[in-house]
């Protein structure tokens with residue numbers, strides 16, 4: 267239903283207000299219809315979102331993935347109706363997973379009518395990959411703003427590498443809207459601190475200072491001086507005292523664009539549930555429908571027809587088309603022309619930009635990957651990884667990342683000539699120093715990946731606990747991020763239980779879509795990277811040893827290329843008809859191999875299966891899986907320095923698992939291996955027992 271509310275011609279203010287109130291009432295109606303959702307914040311922030319989108323942002327609704335677009339992040343994701351309204355009103359087009367623009371809208375009015383219902387393109391929270399125009403998935407508070415820091419770092423790096431005189435290929439800005447929750451969560455502080463350190467003047471956070479969260483007024487738990495905190499970090503802090511004053515908002519955004527050398531933080535004083543006579547400024551406006559009667563009263567206060575639902579008055583679509591539509595189309599057209607000229611002048615750089623956008627790898631990306639000769643002393647997983655990373659980073663210009671202050675331990679430092687550090691004055695540097703901020707590192711890596719860099723982060727495996735929420739979001743978003751996690755088990759023995767991962771493998775294996783890999787030796791590390799690099803829609807975590815692991819003799823044992831199948835027969839019984847299967851991962855594979863040699867010498871037909879990745883193995887055909895783990899061989903021993911949780915699925919009810927039931931202990935590794943049973947003799951004994959041959 268389209269009706270004209272205000273007689274033509276309208277003044278600018280009238281049409282502005284009509285657009286703002288359309289965002290508000292679509293949000294109110296959608297929440298009311300769904301009987302769930304968050305109406306209050308969209309009611310308050312509609313003028314802000316309207317101003318950013320229609321007056322400021324360079325975003326072409328016709329092409330929501332154009333590389334140089336400004337980014338908009340709704341970190342207070344519960345206010346998703348803001349995004350659905352504006353994506354609908356700007357007629358943003360849908361794009362498919364192959365980056366093709368479709369001839370259909372991203373969010374229809376019907377989707378909004380079906381807010382929060384199955385298959386609607388207006389789900390409860392902003393979901394990247396599900397709705398075109400959403401730049402990142404948000405909902406867990408603080409993640410959005412932290413991710414926006416990754417986007418801002420990416421823009422700086424892209425600009426430094428690809429811009430040339432008169433060719434500003436990458437010069438976009440990032441706008442992130444957040445609320446009290448994002449300010450309270452630690453991840454926001456970590457990210458805010460790093461953003462200022464890196465002088466990210468392309469980044470603007472707008473803080474919805476409404477003093478309301480779910481339990482009531484923020485005075486119950488949050489009384490700090492946020493402005494002073496951000497000043498302390500080194501942000502440019504501005505304040506707009508009235509969230510309805512679009513001119514002041516626009517002015518503040520202009521100040522942001524003119525501010526160099528630091529990010530901008532705009533405190534916006536707002537009233538949650540604006541216009542609601544009974545619910546404005548209360549927590550009730552946060553997370554429940556207003557109720558039919560209140561909706562009527564609110565609409566009356568907006569000068570809106572009280573009974574109209576999902577109304578988009580005449581002139582609203584047109585006004586967005588004349589604002590962001592025209593500005594975005596022009597910006598994109600000019601950029602395309604610029605890029606064509608750039609392509610002619612710098613064809614190689616342009617090819618890189620294009621490949622990156624499609625998440626492709628450059629030709630020769632795996633050139634010079636090392637091959638490690640057999641060596642009983644071997645090399646640590648982390649050392650093998652360091653060598654691989656240094657090769658990949660030279661072959662893939664947009665391979666970019668770093669560690670949360672553990673670079674020397676994680677062996678993630680890129681040491682080749684001109685690798686350099688990423689800092690304010692060296693934005694082409696390839697080593698990003700996250701500082702001791704694992705949680706925001708996870709989100710920043712997501713932000714880098716959303717900006718199409720091939721991004722990685724690193725820390726000790728135990729501290730995946732500190733970044734897990736971001737890792738999980740990366741999996742939801744289907745981002746091909748990489749986390750290099752060393753000290754994967756008890757290898758740092760003396761550090762004790764606080765540093766010995768136990769439940770981490772099980773917990774990461776449980777994240778849908780995430781590829782968890784624990785390679786057994788240096789060549790498995792290489793193959794793990796070869797596999798991971800070719801992923802385009804899945805995050806991967808590598809668990810790598812701190813201590814040297816024997817480099818297996820691949821002339822005697824099967825090729826490490828079996829990593830690409832998740833699990834493979836590494837050593838088989840003579841004649842290939844095993845009576846017992848030993849399954850190991852990581853450092854325990856060589857223990858299993860030693861046990862196997864003893865068993866075979868005793869005339870026991872054992873097989874060793876190296877199983878670096880459950881996830882990858884699960885994707886193989888039943889036939890392949892049965893060939894590795896023949897169903898008729900019930901005598902199976904799994905050995906892994908981690909929680910036994912879940913191993914029943916591979917050893918079955920009659921199998922045996924040598925794993926961890928406690929948090930470990932502080933002692934040299936050798937003693938821990940003895941204490942907890944990670945020795946060949948114990949594997950041999952378990953195998954004999956299962957076969958009834960003691």
Ligand SMILES: Cc1ncc(C[n+]2csc(CCOP(=O)(O)OP(=O)(O)O)c2C)c(N)n1
Nearest residue numbers: 307405406407445446447448478479480552
């Ligand atoms: C990490 C996390 N913890 C808790 C929640 C649940 N939650 C959703 S909204 C909200 C209150 C947010 O308050 P604020 O950010 O001020 O938003 P406003 O109500 O002002 O829109 C909470 C606790 C969440 N989404 N994420």
Ligand SMILES: [Mg+2]
Nearest residue numbers: 445446478479
């Ligand atoms: Mg609030």
